[in-house]
Amino acid sequence: MILLVVQTLNGFQLGMLLFLVAAGLTLVFGVMNFVNLAHGVQYMLGAYLGVTFAQMAGGFWAGLVLASLSAGLFGLALEWLIFRHLYGRSDLDQVLATFGVILTLNEGVRLIWGSAPLELAMPRLLSGSFALMEGLRYPVYRVAIAGLGLAVALLLAAGVHRTRAGMLIRAGASNRDMVSALGVDINRLFRLVFGIGAMLAGFAGVLAAPLISVEPGMGENVLILAFVVIVIGGIGSIRGAFAAAIIVGLVDTVGRGAITGLAHLMLTGPAAAKVGPALASMLIYLVMAAVLALRPAGLFPARA
Amino acid sequence: MNRALPWAIFAALALVPLLSALGVIPGGYLPLLLGRVMVFALAAMSLDFILGIGGLVSFGHAAPLAIGAYAVAILDANNVQDALVVIPVAVLAAGLFALATGAVALRTRGVNFIMITLAFAQMVYFAAGSLADYGGDDGYTLYSRTTLAGWKVFDGRAFYLTALITLFLAWLFLRMLAASRFGRTLAGIRQNRPRMAAMGFNAYAVELAALVIAAMIAAIAGVLLANEAEFVSPAYAGWARSGDLMVMVILGGVGSLHGAILGALLVVLAQEALGGLTSHWPLVFGPALVLAVLFLRHGIAGIGARRG
Numbered sequence: 001m002i003l004l005v006v007q008t009l010n011g012f013q014l015g016m017l018l019f020l021v022a023a024g025l026t027l028v029f030g031v032m033n034f035v036n037l038a039h040g041v042q043y044m045l046g047a048y049l050g051v052t053f054a055q056m057a058g059g060f061w062a063g064l065v066l067a068s069l070s071a072g073l074f075g076l077a078l079e080w081l082i083f084r085h086l087y088g089r090s091d092l093d094q095v096l097a098t099f100g101v102i103l104t105l106n107e108g109v110r111l112i113w114g115s116a117p118l119e120l121a122m123p124r125l126l127s128g129s130f131a132l133m134e135g136l137r138y139p140v141y142r143v144a145i146a147g148l149g150l151a152v153a154l155l156l157a158a159g160v161h162r163t164r165a166g167m168l169i170r171a172g173a174s175n176r177d178m179v180s181a182l183g184v185d186i187n188r189l190f191r192l193v194f195g196i197g198a199m200l201a202g203f204a205g206v207l208a209a210p211l212i213s214v215e216p217g218m219g220e221n222v223l224i225l226a227f228v229v230i231v232i233g234g235i236g237s238i239r240g241a242f243a244a245a246i247i248v249g250l251v252d253t254v255g256r257g258a259i260t261g262l263a264h265l266m267l268t269g270p271a272a273a274k275v276g277p278a279l280a281s282m283l284i285y286l287v288m289a290a291v292l293a294l295r296p297a298g299l300f301p302a303r304a
Numbered sequence: 305m306n307r308a309l310p311w312a313i314f315a316a317l318a319l320v321p322l323l324s325a326l327g328v329i330p331g332g333y334l335p336l337l338l339g340r341v342m343v344f345a346l347a348a349m350s351l352d353f354i355l356g357i358g359g360l361v362s363f364g365h366a367a368p369l370a371i372g373a374y375a376v377a378i379l380d381a382n383n384v385q386d387a388l389v390v391i392p393v394a395v396l397a398a399g400l401f402a403l404a405t406g407a408v409a410l411r412t413r414g415v416n417f418i419m420i421t422l423a424f425a426q427m428v429y430f431a432a433g434s435l436a437d438y439g440g441d442d443g444y445t446l447y448s449r450t451t452l453a454g455w456k457v458f459d460g461r462a463f464y465l466t467a468l469i470t471l472f473l474a475w476l477f478l479r480m481l482a483a484s485r486f487g488r489t490l491a492g493i494r495q496n497r498p499r500m501a502a503m504g505f506n507a508y509a510v511e512l513a514a515l516v517i518a519a520m521i522a523a524i525a526g527v528l529l530a531n532e533a534e535f536v537s538p539a540y541a542g543w544a545r546s547g548d549l550m551v552m553v554i555l556g557g558v559g560s561l562h563g564a565i566l567g568a569l570l571v572v573l574a575q576e577a578l579g580g581l582t583s584h585w586p587l588v589f590g591p592a593l594v595l596a597v598l599f600l601r602h603g604i605a606g607i608g609a610r611r612g
Contacts, residue, residue, distance in 0.1 A: 035415050085598055091414055092361050096554055097597040099547045104590030111584055220543060224426045227419040235416065281430035285423055289408045292420065296411040 002136050007253045009132075013142045015249025016149025020204035022226040022233070022241045023156055024197015030173035030236020032190050034083065035091055037098035040223025041105045042198045046071040046205025047214045048113055051120045060123035064206045071202020076195045083194075084187070102220065110216045117213035120206075145207050152200065153242055160238050169193060173236040225252075228284055232291045234298025243299060251287050256280040310475065310562035317342065317468055317565075321461065335464050337576060342467040343528045345568035346474055348552035349561055350521035353478050355550070356559025357487060358514045359494030363418045364405075364425030365549050368398035368519035370541035372526020374432060377444045377536040381437065387452040387527075394523040401428075402519030406512050425546055432538035443537025450531050458531040467528055471565070474521055478561055481517070490514050551593060 025039045049070050054063030082101065086094050121127075126144045129137040160166035168189055171179045180186045205219075212218070229248050233240025263276035291299065320338055323329045351365040375394035384390065405424040409417055438444045449458040457466045481487050492500045493507045501507050530536045539545065548571060556567030574592075578585030 029415060033415070035418060082594060082598075089597075091418060092355075092550075092554065092558075093597050095361065095363060095418060096547075096551060097594050099551070100590045100593030100597065102590070103544075103586040103593065107584050107586035107590065111587065224423060224543065228423050231412075231416060231419050231423070277434040277436075278431050281434050282427050285427035288420070288423060289405070292408050292411055296416075 002133070003257060004254065005132065006136070006138065007257050008250065009138060009142065009146070011250035011253035012246065013146040013149075013249070014253060015246040016146045016153070017204050017208055018222070018225055018229050018249055019153055019242055019245035020149055020200045020207075021222055022229040022245055023153075023238060024193075024200050025223075025226050026230045026233065026236055026238065026241045027160075027169065027173070027193045028190075028197055029230065031169060031176065031186075031193055032087055033176075034087060035094040035098065036083065037095060037223065038078065038101040038105070039197070039201055039226070040219030040221075041102055042071050042075055042201035042219070043205040043208075043222050044109060044214075044216070044219035045074060045105070046202025047120070047209040047218065048109055048118070048205075049202070050206030050209050051118045051214055052113075054120060060121065060210075063120070064203070067206045068199050068203040071205070072195050072199030075198020075202075076191065078198075079191060079194050106216045106219075113216075115216065117215040120209035120214065122210040141210065145211075148207065149204075152203070156200075157238060157242070165189070165192065225284070228288050230298075232288055232298055234301040237298070237300040240298055240300030247287070248284050251284050255283045255287075259283060310565075313562060313565055314468075314472055314475075317471075321464055335461070337572065339464045339467050340532055341568050341572045342464075342471045342565075343525055343532055344549070344552060344572060345565040346467075346471050346528065347522045347525035348549050348556070348564035348568050349471070349474060349478060350518040350525070351549050352553045352556070352559065352561055352564045353482065353521075354514050354518045355553055356561070357482050357494070358490045358511060360410075360511060360515065361418050361550075362421040362515070362518075363543070363546050363550065364421035364423075364428075365518070365522055366541050366543075366545035367405075367421075367425040367428040368402060368522035369526040369529065369545070369549075370428055370432060370536075370538070371398040371401055371519075372523030373530035373536045373540050374435075374438070374526075375523070376450060376527050376530035377438050377446065378435075380446050380448070380450075381444070383447075385448055385450050386454075387450050387457070390450050391524060391527055394527050395520045398519040398523030398526070399516050402516045403512065406515040406519075410508055410511055410515070422543060422546065425541055426543065429538050429541040429543075432541055439537070441538060443535055443539075446530065446534045446536070449534065450527065458528075463528075463532065467532075470524060470528065474524070475561060478521070482561065486510065486513070555596065 021039065021043055024042075025036065028034055028036055028039070046067050049067035050060075050063045052063075053066040053070075054060050057063060057066060078101065082097060086097055122141050126141045127139075129139045132138040160169060168179060168184055172184075172186055172189060176186060204222075225248060229241055229244045232247060233242070233244030259280040260276040263279065267275060295301075317338065320329070321335055324332075324335055347365065347369050351362065354360045354362060372394040375397055376390055379385070379390050379393060405421070409420040409424065412420060432438075433441045449456070451457065456462060482491075489500065489505055489510050493505070493510060497507055526540070529540070552567035552571050553564055554567070555570055556563030556565065574589060575585060578588050582588075
């Protein structure tokens with residue numbers, strides 16, 4: 001029971017991080033139909049810059065702000081340098097070029113910061129833990145991540161659903177040519193989306209940094225989970241990304257525990273210890289398959 | 305010229321062991337490297353069949369490759385090394401995997417298809433990492449290489465010949481398949497799906513069949529790869545491996561089949577050469593890839609084809 005509470009909280013917190021990465025990705029897909037595999041790089045870059053800036057500027061918070069902004073700027077630079085030349089091109093070209101960008105930047109990070117994992121200290125304000133219930137303490141920082149993620153999600157939802165720019169983004173996602181024909185500079189709009197998306201991924205990277213080890217290639221694991229989130233939620237939909245991020249986060253933590261427990265109930269001895277972990281690691285992909293089998297366009301498709 | 309190119313490639317590959325036996329070109333390292341090239345060429349060629357002819361951009365083709373390799377490892381751990389068992393098991397396992405995942409992935413198109421195939425390959429990656437009996441994350445070193453009814457066809461110099469013959473047969477088979485009614489239908493679906501559906505073809509079934517066939521061939525490449533390295537690890541199913549296979553197909557020229565051999569040659573040699581110069585070789589390979597996509601649109605096999 002206690003374990004379930006902790007796993008649910010962890011799942012929610014993972015979901016919030018995934019949402020931050022998936023939000024930018026889904027909007028970029030939605031508006032520009034652009035496959036950006038290099039989005040995970042922003043997450044990694046955010047974490048590395050967070051470590052560096054926190055050392056230089058002396059503190060987690062300064063690191064968080066500076067790293068998020070730099071990650072956003074770096075994303076815009078990449079967009080200007082490479083990605084904007086790929087918009088009209090096939091999915092295949094986009095995948096290959098962004099694959100090249102990942103290889104380059106992962107190695108660049110290794111060159112600058114080295115291969116050894118780095119660590120980022122938690123801010124002192126949030127480094128404690130509190131009593132969740134009797135005999136169970138839960139770290140404040142994880143709750144803070146979930147809270148910050150939720151706040152950003154609400155802000156983003158308000159931005160997309162309540163502002164003029166958000167309206168244009170939604171319009172662009174459902175019919176780009178029509179929006180363009182109505183006199184909206186779709187490329188400028190897209191740069192805005194891209195910059196914000198890159199910044200959010202960087203932000204998520206810094207937030208995650210104190211919980212994980214910061215190392216080259218860390219972006220891709222998150223990226224593929226973010227893909228799963230987008231596929232489940234429906235491409236281009238912020239609401240879908242939010243719901244799916246929480247589903248994936250919960251399934252990956254709660255489901256993992258449940259499956260291992262179930263395997264021990266159904267099978268005995270060494271067989272359970274073998275089947276459990278294998279099945280648990282496949283769980284979110286099986287959920288994805290199940291959703292797709294029922295609703296190929298995802299839970300909340302942006303295009304009707 | 306382009307009709308002769310694939311035959312010229314195979315002739316050149318067949319001459320290498322002969323020339324190195326005569327001492328004209330250095331033996332040892334070069335045949336080993338080319339053996340590796342041919343293994344990846346086989347996997348890339350099967351990807352080219354679905355990608356180039358079927359238009360199905362799979363970013364998870366490392367999955368059947370890894371399944372084939374793990375079939376070798378798991379059977380090896382249970383003391384089964386005969387190819388007459390290993391290859392059918394590998395092919396069947398990869399085929400079933402492609403059937404199950406393809407049935408889901410083919411419900412979507414375009415970007416979704418790319419992401420889903422990538423996600424399923426990642427599933428194989430994590431599943432392989434959780435196989436504690438077969439090395440888990442650290443991978444598994446084979447006790448002994450696969451044999452064919454007692455013949456050591458996967459050892460030493462014989463490996464080169466086995467890889468070459470397998471690659472050649474696969475090429476003949478895929479070429480025949482591409483020219484068949486099935487292949488024409490597949491290409492037709494790539495070009496105009498609604499029209500083919502209106503003509504009464506079951507597009508879904510044809511594409512699914514293509515995915516299964518390609519996965520089966522990739523599994524054979526996986527069997528070869530496990531034997532070549534005498535080692536199997538979850539990294540075989542990693543996203544970077546899927547990406548490499550795709551790069552080979554694109555650099556070789558999409559849809560040409562034999563181009564995959566040139567692509568594999570280029571990628572493996574480039575990684576080998578750059579890897580010898582600097583451990584930071586992706587810093588050269590990555591930008592080169594970006595530039596190739598931006599400026600070289602039809603691959604190396606395509607340079608001649610477009611003008612002809």
